[in-house]
Amino acid sequence: MSEPAWVHHAIWWHVYPLGSTGAYPASPPPGPEEHRLRRLVGWLDHVQRLGTNGVLLGPVFASSTHGYDTVDHLRVDPRLGDSDDLDLLVAEAHDRGLRVVLDGVFHHVGSEHPWVRSGSAWLRRDRRGDLATFEGHPGLIALDHARPEVRDHVVEVMAHWLGRGVDGWRLDAAYAVPAEFWAEVLPRVRERFGEAWFLGEVIHGDQAAIARATTIDSLTQYELWKAVWSSLNDRNPHELAHALRRHDGFTDAEVPATFVGNHDVTRLASRLDDRRTLPLALAVLFTVAGTPTVYAGDEFGLTGIKEDREGGDDAVRPELPADPAELPDGADLDVLHLHRELIGVRRRHDWLHAARLEVVHVDHERITWRSHHEGRALLVTLDYGDGSRPPNWWFEE
Template sequence: MTTWHEHAIFWHVYPLGALDAEPVLEEGAPVTHRLPRLVEWLDYAVELGVSGLLLGPVFTSRSHGYDTIDHFEVDPRLGDRADLDALLAAAHDRGLKVVLDGVFNHVGSRHPLFLRALEGGPTAPDAALFRLTWPEGGGEPAHESFEGHEALVALDHDDDGVAELVTEVMEHWLRAGFDGWRLDAAYAVPVPFWQRVLPAVRAAHPEAYLLGEVIHGDYAGFVAGSGVDSVTQYELWKAIWSALNDANLYELDHALTRHGEMLETFAPQTFVGNHDVTRIATRLTDRRHLAHALVVLLTVGGTPSVYYGDEQAFEGVKEERLGGDDAIRPALPERPADLAPYGWDTYHLHQELIALRRRHPWLHRARTAGVTLSNEVLAYEARDGENRLVVALNISDEPAEVPVVGTVVAGQAEVAGGAGTRVPAHGWAVLEP
């Protein structure tokens, strides 16, 4: 059965940043209706060529959205339920699917369930939801946290109540019309927990796209064991910018081989930027190679996403400190017409490559095979059955010849004799043999 997400291309938006929300939700703060501003950007997303929104946290939280206080309410800094419903309807009217971001490994330390557990003591029903260590003689317990962040209280995934809560949240919003879930920090949650929760969700919502955030490890094993559709392909992300920066395209070739092995069992979620990493335009030491990164993203198998602003060559460095994500999660202007003029060339490049992918939807499951390889030149074939394209990347200071002849369907190249094609210095091309 073919599902909609087999050919999805996402625009990944972090709403709290994009809509310039306050960094902290103050107690009793009034609702600020910011989500309607995002509706102003939907036509821009459609014109970019994407088919869905990968929406960052929208539920009530204390700060960055991943410290959830209420999974059933919209963060007042973004708006209310009517605003979120209107955004969903506007997206669907334009043919855009909407995938929500769910944090089910932990909750914020101000979550009512956690506060009730602290108040009720070790025998309170809510205490079983968390991994708490109660001191002898009474007093407040110690709690396990997410990666040492005390404000992020780990849930006890062995408890039936946690499985029931997560199932209820996921089904609640899928019933409301949303199209899937990104499962934040899925790697930190025991696989048996997903085995308990996801079958019921799938039975009720077979078309839902379930994406797990997994940074490293056995991606295919996690997909098979947990029941998600896909995981975040950090291996390929790292190899793309690292290989380009180090003039070591052997690294990229190796990563593409591993990527192809994953494609035997699932379609990884691919990206060159997201809300947790330094912007690709900043990460690359030579801006001439930004195009090369995008070409790889949009010509290999998987389900690609474009992080908001990357299509305009936004810059920003991720820093490991309080507020270190601010630069990579900036506010958008009120409307696309207010964007700075210097980013539109990158936007048009995205349009060209996304249009290429849409004309060749088989790329979703395409495998790659090397045609020619050196430190600074890589040509690979993307193939699915009888369908075939050849991608040539040259990051050297001299033109490079690749042993393929065909029609140039994107980029720039010229015939270099009867058996090859010449790609300009620091250039790229996609050929149809």
């Protein structure tokens, strides 16, 4: 594993800037003179109080709509402000001891990108000679990752913003990019920025093999995410046990990026059939190996359902109050306190980052696993309840 040592202590607060600052969707859209990105500076104290120690930013680069249709990787989206605003956010985060990771969309560009308008040879074409797209989306035009010019460009983009102070990159749709592309690009960036961390978005597949082939430090753990809420809804601890055993195997090659919510999925509080099981989901997140992430708003128990339609992500990417002293609509302070409690457990047991795991008991109502590392161990039990008995969880050190 090549990840830098500082990641062993990382717990991310993941925020989608265009939505959280009210910059998208908005009619008319804000201009750079509004400096919307600076709103997030006000939320950094909340990030600290929560116990998280890093900010994982969604797209901040110039784009046409939702941020994943980039038109300029070297310019901050004018709806959010300018590069000075991003520099300020990074500086304020670092002053508080918080790391910052940017979201890099390097599989495709937006249909309004200058390369598309000029018919650049840097774009991939299908067998008919038409411009290839990302999963059939006409506004997302695929790059030709076999071209040295594309590889050089991605290296320089990453190096540019790392040179301005950011700490790493989330690699959007990393699963759709050839492994050899990352295997060439990332070592070149590490030669110049040895402390940079790279998180790859991977939906499924053999994570250990992908990590080895790409050299990406950490991959998103969607298998565990699905098993957590699905096993709780079905009252089936055996599903979680299977996922936990696979999760332990993934750590042979990389420490996965763990989460129970993000900008692309229905919020946990809406996904769970029984809201009382939410503490059990969080207990999994903070007691197994991984680099955990809290999606902004989940710490308040916010709800939101993702729909498969245009604008279907908006409900899970809402605007946050400009003043962090104001709670978001629907905030549940009990959920906030629970997050702080469990993040505190994780901070006190930071060895959990690379812990191994064994399921020591599972039946139709209960599961117990042991996370352990170099002589330290934490025994975790989830009781799913049976309708008459409410769900519960407890730890034994």
